Amino acid sequence: MAAMSRVLRAAAAWAARRAGSAGITGTTGITGIAPRLPGTLVPVRHSGDHGKRMFIIKATSFYDSRFLSLLRFYFFLTGIPVAVLLTYINIFVGEAELAEIPEGYVPEHWEYYKHPITRWIARYVLDPPEKNYEKDMALLDVEVRKSELRLLELEARRLMRHRGDGPWYHYETPDKNLVDNSMKATPDN
Amino acid sequence: MPEDHDWEAYKVPPTRTPVSERTTSVPNPVDYFQTAFNYVFDAPVTFIRDWIERWQNKNKFYYYHQKFRRVPDLSQCLEGDYLCYYEAEAQWRRDRMVDQEIVEIVRERVAACKQREGPNQFQNCAKEVALLAQVTKAYQDRYGDLGYHGNARTCLMKQKHRMMEERKAAQENQ
Numbered sequence: 001m002a003a004m005s006r007v008l009r010a011a012a013a014w015a016a017r018r019a020g021s022a023g024i025t026g027t028t029g030i031t032g033i034a035p036r037l038p039g040t041l042v043p044v045r046h047s048g049d050h051g052k053r054m055f056i057i058k059a060t061s062f063y064d065s066r067f068l069s070l071l072r073f074y075f076f077l078t079g080i081p082v083a084v085l086l087t088y089i090n091i092f093v094g095e096a097e098l099a100e101i102p103e104g105y106v107p108e109h110w111e112y113y114k115h116p117i118t119r120w121i122a123r124y125v126l127d128p129p130e131k132n133y134e135k136d137m138a139l140l141d142v143e144v145r146k147s148e149l150r151l152l153e154l155e156a157r158r159l160m161r162h163r164g165d166g167p168w169y170h171y172e173t174p175d176k177n178l179v180d181n182s183m184k185a186t187p188d189n
Numbered sequence: 190m191p192e193d194h195d196w197e198a199y200k201v202p203p204t205r206t207p208v209s210e211r212t213t214s215v216p217n218p219v220d221y222f223q224t225a226f227n228y229v230f231d232a233p234v235t236f237i238r239d240w241i242e243r244w245q246n247k248n249k250f251y252y253y254h255q256k257f258r259r260v261p262d263l264s265q266c267l268e269g270d271y272l273c274y275y276e277a278e279a280q281w282r283r284d285r286m287v288d289q290e291i292v293e294i295v296r297e298r299v300a301a302c303k304q305r306e307g308p309n310q311f312q313n314c315a316k317e318v319a320l321l322a323q324v325t326k327a328y329q330d331r332y333g334d335l336g337y338h339g340n341a342r343t344c345l346m347k348q349k350h351r352m353m354e355e356r357k358a359a360q361e362n363q
Contacts, residue, residue, distance in 0.1 A: 091241055091244070092244055092245070093245070093248075094241070094244075094245030096250050096251055096252035097249060097250075097251050097252070098251070098252060098253075098254070099251040099252070099253060100253070101253045101254075101256065107253050107255075111251070111252055111253060112252060112253055112254070112255050113252055114252050119252075133279075136275065137272055137275060137276075140271050140272055140275055141271075141272060143271075144269075144271045144272070
């Protein structure tokens, strides 16, 4: 009886000490599934902010997000200036209007295009189509003359070979004084 | 805004929308939708477009349709005159592009007529359909089966064969 009361009193003191210590510092309460006394404080539960901090284990997104970030950076590095330039040109410069060719006026070769960027490219980058035309005609002219000369040469060669009266097709023959006619001198050989 | 085409070139027949007479005193809800559309979409867009046009009208510049001089045809070129061949070939290609656009325009007219007339198309669109048949037959006769590598020379040969067939048929008919 006395031993029982002494055990009970020790247990009660021990419980009180536990409850008292947990009450003073709120982080050393027993967590987990161990049985605990009612009134024991446990750390942050059902709070209003983002909840208990968890260490979520997932695959790394470092490389993916770095790739996408670099992609966006290099895309917009030239994309944004180009977009701003195109917006400026299309809104503030605008496209050309169609008009009849005035009397006695020969338009330049870039004035046949509508969009200002096309006109700029036709004016400063590309050659005028008349120049291209003339270049093609010049090339054709050279080739025509070459082909005419080649045909003439073939005709001349054919005629000289046939007639034998031209400067070509001369073959070295032995001197007629060197020919020994002695075996043809008598008719009975 | 892009300009409209020349309305005098192809006169669209007048619309025959019937005039509706009001039989109820209930206001037409379509009017409210119309005004809502005007205020929400039409007015801001028109305002911005007018602002842009005012800005662009400060320095206007024009573009023209190029007019090419006529050069001697392939049938007028001397044999071996490759420069004349080149110019005739370029002119033939330009003419073929023009003819393709002509056929395209006539086809669009027929399609527009069919869309406009609806169930009456077979009677009311007869002129446009006849014109399309004539134009496509002419195109087929001239540029028809030349193929991808067709050029002025093959087209001239095709014309020569056509004329020979006609002459043969005329002689047989006599």
